[in-house]
Each structure stands twice: as C-alpha cells, then as structure tokens.
Amino acid sequence: MSSAVADAHADHDDHGPVKGWRRWLYATNHKDIGTMYLIFSLVMFFAGGSMALIIRTELFSPGLQFVIPSFFNQMTTMHALIMVFGAVMPAFVGLANWMIPMMIGAPDMALPRMNNWSFWILPVAFSILGSTLFMSGGAPASGWTMYPPLVLQTGDAFPFLIFSVHLMGLSSIMGAINVIVTIINMRAPDMTLLKMPMFVWTWLITAYLLLAVMPVLAGAVTMLLTDQFFGTSFFLAAGGGDPVMFQHIFWFFGHPEVYIMILPAFGVVSEIIPTFSRKPLFGHDSMVYAASSIAFLSFIVWAHHMFTVGMPLTGQMFFMFATMLIAVPTGVKVFNWTATMWKGAMTFETPMLFSLGFLFLFTIGGFSGLMLAIAPADIQYHDSYFVVAHFHYVLVPGSIFGLMAAVYYWMPKWTGHYYNESLGKLHFWLSTIFVNVTFFPMHFLGLAGMPRRIPDYSTQFADFNSIASVGAIGFGLSQLLFVYVVIQCVRKKGTVASQEVWDSPRGLEWTVPSPAPYHTFETPPRISSDTSFS
Amino acid sequence: MTPDVNMDDSTRKGIRKTAIILTLIALAFYGGFILMGVLRA
Numbered sequence: 152m153s154s155a156v157a158d159a160h161a162d163h164d165d166h167g168p169v170k171g172w173r174r175w176l177y178a179t180n181h182k183d184i185g186t187m188y189l190i191f192s193l194v195m196f197f198a199g200g201s202m203a204l205i206i207r208t209e210l211f212s213p214g215l216q217f218v219i220p221s222f223f224n225q226m227t228t229m230h231a232l233i234m235v236f237g238a239v240m241p242a243f244v245g246l247a248n249w250m251i252p253m254m255i256g257a258p259d260m261a262l263p264r265m266n267n268w269s270f271w272i273l274p275v276a277f278s279i280l281g282s283t284l285f286m287s288g289g290a291p292a293s294g295w296t297m298y299p300p301l302v303l304q305t306g307d308a309f310p311f312l313i314f315s316v317h318l319m320g321l322s323s324i325m326g327a328i329n330v331i332v333t334i335i336n337m338r339a340p341d342m343t344l345l346k347m348p349m350f351v352w353t354w355l356i357t358a359y360l361l362l363a364v365m366p367v368l369a370g371a372v373t374m375l376l377t378d379q380f381f382g383t384s385f386f387l388a389a390g391g392g393d394p395v396m397f398q399h400i401f402w403f404f405g406h407p408e409v410y411i412m413i414l415p416a417f418g419v420v421s422e423i424i425p426t427f428s429r430k431p432l433f434g435h436d437s438m439v440y441a442a443s444s445i446a447f448l449s450f451i452v453w454a455h456h457m458f459t460v461g462m463p464l465t466g467q468m469f470f471m472f473a474t475m476l477i478a479v480p481t482g483v484k485v486f487n488w489t490a491t492m493w494k495g496a497m498t499f500e501t502p503m504l505f506s507l508g509f510l511f512l513f514t515i516g517g518f519s520g521l522m523l524a525i526a527p528a529d530i531q532y533h534d535s536y537f538v539v540a541h542f543h544y545v546l547v548p549g550s551i552f553g554l555m556a557a558v559y560y561w562m563p564k565w566t567g568h569y570y571n572e573s574l575g576k577l578h579f580w581l582s583t584i585f586v587n588v589t590f591f592p593m594h595f596l597g598l599a600g601m602p603r604r605i606p607d608y609s610t611q612f613a614d615f616n617s618i619a620s621v622g623a624i625g626f627g628l629s630q631l632l633f634v635y636v637v638i639q640c641v642r643k644k645g646t647v648a649s650q651e652v653w654d655s656p657r658g659l660e661w662t663v664p665s666p667a668p669y670h671t672f673e674t675p676p677r678i679s680s681d682t683s684f685s
Numbered sequence: 686m687t688p689d690v691n692m693d694d695s696t697r698k699g700i701r702k703t704a705i706i707l708t709l710i711a712l713a714f715y716g717g718f719i720l721m722g723v724l725r726a
Binding site for chain 1: 704712718
C-alpha cells in the first residue's frame with residue numbers, strides 16, 4: 152500500500168472553490184462531485200417518484216381512469232430505469248465520493264478528471280432518456296428488463312434508450328474504477344484492508360460488481376441494437392436467435408445489480424449502528440467476508456428470475472439452492488448488527504431510526520426473496536404483485552432508507568450544522584408508516600393472483616390497491632419534508648455541529664472540522680497499529 | 686486528488702497500473718459477452 156503525500160507547493164491548503172458555474176462544470180474536488188451526484192439523484196428520485204404516483208393513481212380503483220395502457224407501460228418502464236440508474240446508484244456514488252477519501256485519509260479520489268466526466272455523463276443520459284417521452288411511439292414500454300422481442304417494438308425511442316443505457320453504464324464503470332483505484336492506492340499509511348471502515352469495504356466490493364456486470368448489460372443492449380438495425384439475430388427466433396439468451400445475459404447483470412444497490416446501504420448501517428449503540432461493530436471481519444460471499448453468490452443465482460422460461464430440473468435445483476445460500480451471509484450481517492446493539496447504550500436519533508427501519512423492513516424483503524427462490528412456488532408467484540412487494544421492500548426501506556440514514560448521519564459533517572431532529576424523526580415515522588401501507592398489501596394482491604404491469608384489474612383486488620395508492624401518495628408527500636429538512640440544514644438554520652458531531656464516533660471523517668474543509672488529508676493521517684475504524 | 690496536488694511516483698504508478706487493469710477487465714466482459722452471443726447465434 153502506498154499513499155498520497157503532501158504537496159511540495161506550500162499554498163494548496165488555501166485553495167477554495169472557484170466561484171460560479173465553473174466550480175461545478177469543471178469540478179474535480181470529490182466533495183463538489185459528491186454533492187452534484189446527491190442533488191442529481193434527489194431530482195431523479197422525485198422524477199421517478201412522480202411516475203410511481205401516476206401508476207398508483209391509475210391503480211387506485213379498477214378500470215381505466217387517467218392514462219391509456221401504453222402510457223401506463225411507459226411509466227412502469229421509466230419509473231424503474233430512473234429509480235435504478237438515476238436515483239439509487241448515483242446517490243451511493245455521491246456518498247462514495249464524499250466519504251471514501253475522508254474515511255481512508257486520502258486527499259481526493261484518484262482520478263478526479265474522470266470523476267467529473269462520469270458525473271456529467273449522467274444528466275446527458277437521462278435527458279436523452281426523458282426526451283423519449285415526447286417521441287413518436289412514446290417512451291420505452293417494455294419494462295426495465297428490455298426483453299426482446301417486445302423491446303424491439305419500441306418506436307423512435309429505441310436507439311435513444313440503448314444509447315442512454317450505454318451512457319449510464321459508462322458512467323458507472325468509470326465511477327467503479329475510480330473507487331477501486333482510490334481504495335487500493337490512496338489509503339493512509341497503516342490502514343490495512345481489514346482496518347477499513349465497513350462503508351469503504353462494501354463500496355470496494357460493490358465497485359468490483361459494477362466493473363463485472365455493467366459491461367455485460369452494455370453487451371446485451373449492443374446486441375439488441377444490432378438486431379434492430381444491422382440485420383443480426385442474436386435474440387430473434389425468426390433468424391435463428393434465442394430470446395431466452397437475452398434473459399440469461401440480462402439477469403447475469405441484473406442480479407448483481409440488486410446487490411450493487413444494497414451493499415453500500417449495508418455499509419452505511421454498519422457505520423451508524425455502532426455509533427448510536429456506543430460499541431464497536433460486532434464481527435467486523437466476518438462482515439467483510441459475508442459481504443464478499445454475497446457478492447460472489449450474486450453471480451451464480453441469476454436464473455431464479457426466469458424459472459418460468461423452462462429449464463432442466465437440475466438447473467432449477469442449482470439456482471434454487473444457490474439463491475437460498477445467500478440467506479447465510481445475509482443472516483451473519485443481521486446477526487452482527489443485532490449483536491452490536493446488544494447491551495449498547497443506545498440512542499435513537501434519526502440516522503439510527505432509519506437504520507433500524509432498514510434492519511426490520513429489509514429483512515421482510517429478504518424473507519419474501521427466500522419464498523421466491525423456491526422454484527415450484529416461484530412459478531405461482533412469478534410476474535405477480537408479490538414480486539413487486541418483494542423488491543420494493545428491498546429497495547425502498549432497504550436502499551432508500553440506507554441513503555436517508557447516511558444523509559442524516561453525515562449531513563452535519565458536510566454542512567457544519569445539525570438538521571432539525573424533530574422533523575427528521577417525523578420524516579422517519581411518516582416514511583415507515585406509508586412505505587408499509589404502500590407495499591405490504593401488495594403481498595396479498597400477488598398471492599391472490601394479481602399480475603404486475605397492468606393498468607386495470609379484477610374488482611376483487613380493489614381494496615388493497617386503494618390502500619396501496621393512499622400509502623404511495625403519503626410516502627411521496629413525506630419526502631417533501633426530507634427536502635425541507637435538508638434545505639434548512641444546508642442554509643445553516645440548525646445548531647452548529649462539533650468536529651465529532653455524534654457521541655464518540657469512530658472513523659477518520661470525524662477527525663476533520665465540521666463542515667469538512669474543501670481540501671482534507673493533504674498530509675496523510677497517522678494511524679496507530681491497534682486502531683480500528685468500525 | 687485535485688489535479689494540481691502532488692503525489693509520490695509509486696502512488697502515481699500504482700494508480701495508473703490499477704486503472705489500466707480494471708479498464709481491460711471491463712472491456713473483456715463487454716467483448717466476451719458479445720463474443721459469446723456471436724458464437725451461439
């Protein structure tokens with residue numbers, strides 16, 4: 152391991168940000184780029200959320216009320232693409248940009264110009280994707296999975312969809328390379344790998360996942376493009392191709408993608424629970440091995456998404472048992488978080504509340520995932536609202552709650568001021584109540600046979616759909632409170648934060664002043680040999 | 686690192702080497718999966 156050294160030129164400590172738009176357009180500072188990622192993802196969160204509300208408004212009661220079916224399908228597709236690639240992933244990259252250099256004692260990310268590029272590609276990608284709503288034939292409507300031959304029926308939007316997915320992938324790959332290169336090369340002296348904080352560890356593993364699977368998605372959509380415009384038949388049965396091969400390739404990307412969206416949240420929770428339990432993280436090393444095991448297993452379970460396409464019994468058995476195996480390292484993590492809290496001097500500030508909400512509700516999503524892993528049962532659940540309930544429990548009170556927890560936890564370090572704790576707690580309780588009102592009834596709908604991705608449904612499903620729609624509107628409105636709390640904190644309306652912010656937290660980020668100076672750790676910090684940061 | 690901040694040569698070389706290896710890995714996954722499609726088609 153080596154590290155960056157202090158600059159030979161004496162005056163760099165005095166460099167502040169450039170004034171005006173140039174600071175953001177030409178940004179190379181990890182904190183500026185992290186801020187841009189976080190703001191961008193918040194905007195996308197509301198754009199994708201608005202589409203969810205259109206979906207839920209239509210589904211409030213049976214029959215077609217507000218939108219035509221083709222537009223409904225466009226909304227489900229765009230909602231997913233925007234939330235996955237525009238909201239959750241960039242938000243975690245924003246956190247990585249802000250926190251990884253500060254947590255490992257590095258002055259910045261290793262590749263700052265590429266960092267700038269990987270951010271600025273994103274607004275371009277999503278402008279292109281958003282513009283498809285106004286094209287002939289409308290936006291893509293085949294679902295975020297883009298299965299052929301359905302996706303090849305997309306109108307003028309098709310090449311724009313493919314181009315924007317390529318750009319999103321390019322951005323993610325560059326971000327992943329930057330994270331790995333930074334962690335491998337720029338850790339403070341004596342910060343060995345197993346001394347790294349869990350957030351850094353989970354991001355390192357996530358970055359390797361990104362590096363391995365985003366090119367696979369790019370390859371799949373490149374082949375879709377050539378099937379549509381260059382006469383190939385990779386996936387066209389009429390030309391001798393195999394549409395099921397696309398599903399295999401897509402889910403080889405798609406399942407690790409699930410862990411890309413949840414592993415950094417595991418890291419966040421692993422930072423927060425020890426702080427508010429006033430104890431070190433229980434089983435740090437086993438957490439690292441568990442996260443690595445989850446990442447490895449994520450590459451060998453992809454076909455559990457496609458049990459119904461027909462596959463040999465041995466294939467079904469392999470993917471079923473491999474999927475169930477993921478419960479073991481996940482159980483290790485849940486056990487360790489619980490053991491960390493055991494006999495701890497716990498307090499329940501907003502970041503801790505979101506972490507506990509994550510722990511309980513993500514586990515519900517994990518259990519429904521185990522139900523879906525059972526091949527014969529999955530044939531019943533497949534493409535039903537049970538699946539919608541499952542992955543929303545993983546992604547909303549999982550990934551999104553992890554993100555909310557992280558923002559509340561580190562915001563005083565970013566801004567130098569505490570947020571309004573009462574409003575933060577109100578935001579947590581409203582979010583928790585409404586997220587359950589929205590998604591829990593979907594389990595019942597799915598088990599009763601309601602298929603997903605339909606704008607109309609049988610009257611027997613009316614009651615639970617009405618409840619879910621009320622919950623969705625409540626959840627959406629609750630997030631406006633989050634924006635208010637963040638704006639108040641950024642405008643320095645709260646109490647001034649100390650350097651440590653919380654009660655004796657662990658980690659290098661708490662050794663710099665609040666707000667964190669524009670440049671940090673230009674001289675690598677010294678770490679004693681017995682120091683642990685988790 | 687802000688581009689005008691120095692780092693030692695070994696760190697700089699390490700960064701370059703790691704970045705090149707990772708880029709090649711990404712390209713291999715991209716090309717490999719398309720090649721698989723070509724061979725299967």
